[in-house]
Amino acid sequence: MTTSILSSYKKLIQKTKETKTLGTAISILHWDMETKMPPKGINMRSQQLAMLSKIAHQMSTDPKIGQLLKQVIDHSDYDNLSMVQKRNLYLIKKNYDEDTKLPEKLVVETSKQTAITIDTWKKAKASKDFLKFKPELQKLFDLKKQAADLLMDIKQTASPYDALIEIFEPKMTSDVISSVFNKLQKGLVLVLEKCTSSTKQPDLSVLNRHVPVETQKKIGHLLAGFIGYDVTSDKSGGRIDETEHPFTTGYYDDVRITTHYYPNKFATSVFSVLHEGGHALYEQNLKPEWMLQPVGESCSMGFHESQSRFVENIVGRSMEFWSYFLPVLKKVAGNLSDVKLQNFVHTINHVQPSKIRVEADEVTYGLHVIIRFNLERDLFAGKISVDELPQIWNESYNKFLGVKIEDDSEGVMQDTHWGSGLFGYFPSYALGNIYSGQLLACMESQIPDWKKQISKGNFQNVKNWLIQTVHGYGNLYDAPELIKKITGTDFTVVPFLNYLNQKYSSLYEF
């Protein structure tokens, strides 16, 4: 291999690293906006973010990147590059082609509008007033639609909405999702009916025991410690803060999660910490030598969600985990000493149609996601308008889950995603469940006694398995390829539905 191709390749990687570094700085400003920023700071913050996203866009669309890409890809030594190098080039090219397609003006306006829309969403949600949110959401939707139209062209997707899905889940289409979601929906409804019609039902009252916020913070730290997400030591690379809607942000050595604390609903913070902690582990355990390179990223949002759901649900809601952790919890929480393991585990897995996605059980959760997917798909297809979202939302909840939405704060405004411009993101949540089912089946074949290990308080082997099997691959493969590489089979909903049937038939005795 001549030095010429390597020298061009290195220049490309250097440019990519700079853009990524700027991206991590932008993430901190977003985190600050959500957690610490004084309310009046919003206008200045939106200017800062607009300016930085403008700079990032300039960096990622620098014509020099196009030239270097051409030099490397057309080079006679191209075939001699390593697989990692080729993947980096593929990802740089994909990103460059997409970014050069979007005009800087659109990028800057979208960034400004996003900051404003998130802020408006918060206020509108607090005052249960969708009309306050609507004009800003409409503006953001219009900008996203413009971007989707442009991206559809370059990505050659079947629809503008598909182009947005592809941002979060490369190589995934709305048609495949529709088809898988149909199977998922049928499977979920079957389990749901069996659970709700079972005579064995848990006593839920334990979940309303009062646990002070300060105690819940301690519990959060213990949970983080259990899964090996260090937030307390002087070598820590993480932290836990409080936001209305929990999230994870960061990269490698600085990955932060948020949760929320309700004194009479302690379990919500328990599972938020486990969920976001699962995300955090993924970011922290990407291959160190790939840091700031395109391959040194997670595979897809769906895969990210598979990691959070794996830790939250498959581990965190298992009998084995609580046989270890319930005594710990009792010691810290004080007033849970009479709680019985069997009922507690049944309680935290209680299946009941509800209004709030992030508090939904594993069975109904997918239905919440399917509702959002259908709304987004129809919105971008022009079949419904932003104005109609609340009404259709409420009708869907009634139809799919049989619940009545009382106001838009518990309805269409419950999630931050649309206010943050994250259209096309929601499907990832359910894809994550599906991937996590496939990963579980695979892990069980490789670590048959994993449950026993968890029941002894040992998460290390499971964590290492996730690191070796998922985290360590970074973004070396697209999701459909990665899941096949790991499990030997294509994307399928079967293992996830098997897992649910097995778990819930045991809990509900059907």
Added chain:
Amino acid sequence: MTTSILSSYKKLIQKTKETKTLGTAISILHWDMETKMPPKGINMRSQQLAMLSKIAHQMSTDPKIGQLLKQVIDHSDYDNLSMVQKRNLYLIKKNYDEDTKLPEKLVVETSKQTAITIDTWKKAKASKDFLKFKPELQKLFDLKKQAADLLMDIKQTASPYDALIEIFEPKMTSDVISSVFNKLQKGLVLVLEKCTSSTKQPDLSVLNRHVPVETQKKIGHLLAGFIGYDVTSDKSGGRIDETEHPFTTGYYDDVRITTHYYPNKFATSVFSVLHEGGHALYEQNLKPEWMLQPVGESCSMGFHESQSRFVENIVGRSMEFWSYFLPVLKKVAGNLSDVKLQNFVHTINHVQPSKIRVEADEVTYGLHVIIRFNLERDLFAGKISVDELPQIWNESYNKFLGVKIEDDSEGVMQDTHWGSGLFGYFPSYALGNIYSGQLLACMESQIPDWKKQISKGNFQNVKNWLIQTVHGYGNLYDAPELIKKITGTDFTVVPFLNYLNQKYSSLYEF
């Protein structure tokens, strides 16, 4: 005036605003690094800051600025520009000339090294190990010396150290400072001797009463509320966090302060909050229409310090303030009910030579600063080396203040400034005291009953006076000009020494 000069002027202002916006984003990343960042994040943060400072340097040295400046300044209509426009141009030119003098490589390296040196300072201070700190401090000093040599050339100052002083205190020289500090030192020593030899001495034990950290946080909020620095409402533009060394950062609508809480030394957080709150008021009350313009900045670091000292000392350590606030404090703190006003005020103004600058009284404080000024001046003149700093520091403390430094954490490593590369900054603290004395004399002539107002819990008129007299001028004048414009007299130490004599003769009955 033709449109041509205005159009060029507007372009210049736009460019300046963009650089300032980036600067405010960088400030947030610095704040996060000091307050919230997980320890492992330091390397990535130093890369982020290096990259952003590189971008900021590119923006502020854009040759287009030089072209626009030339177009505007050489234009036949230049004389018709307003005073504010001319001042903006002067400041833009000064900044451009200085920034283009510094090579990008030096700027980037300095930014990286600063992040590393601060981090090392923290660790070295915790382990009382100057040898750990020394190599990083040496590297940072070498970079700063390079910058000082280059700036000396463009600013035509008498020495490299003068070039650094001029960054924080434009139009100030080390010769003027030496001369004024001589007078200050003599005056302070006189008051100090009278205080220490007085038979009337306060009972200090009240300062060691236990006040829990949570209670101190409440007190901090009350103090912030008193001075009109809003940190709690949903229109707040500020916040209070905890750091080893308190500081203020931010601009207009997002200005943050930090403090530290010691359960058995509650007064330190009281006066940190007042001090930093004084800084915060300055930044928050710059003229709204000047936001992001060069005139929409504070006048100098010395003037900034005059505002913090005014609020902390002149107001916050006065009999009148405590005649109002002591009952409030008693109510919140619980175990201070037996404290007597007279003794309390004497206690918080107790004069005693000590080791730690930020905890020093108003009389000895200046001596701490003079020690640092002498060390910096000699360091940059090559008369002493970084290696010798601890020894000379300790000797100076023995000579000036008669105290024995036991280890370098309470000696040369007590302050964050040198680890942060802020050489030339220290004199500003004493200049601030001197300005505050002049401002006080002026305010007393215009609001003769200001003390009575404070004693009734009304800070509004004093605050408005500061806004109209100082904050509202932004950076329209350099400090020597501004102090003359406000008070009618030149920079002089007399009013400050008068204030000290009057205050301490009353407290110590001399």
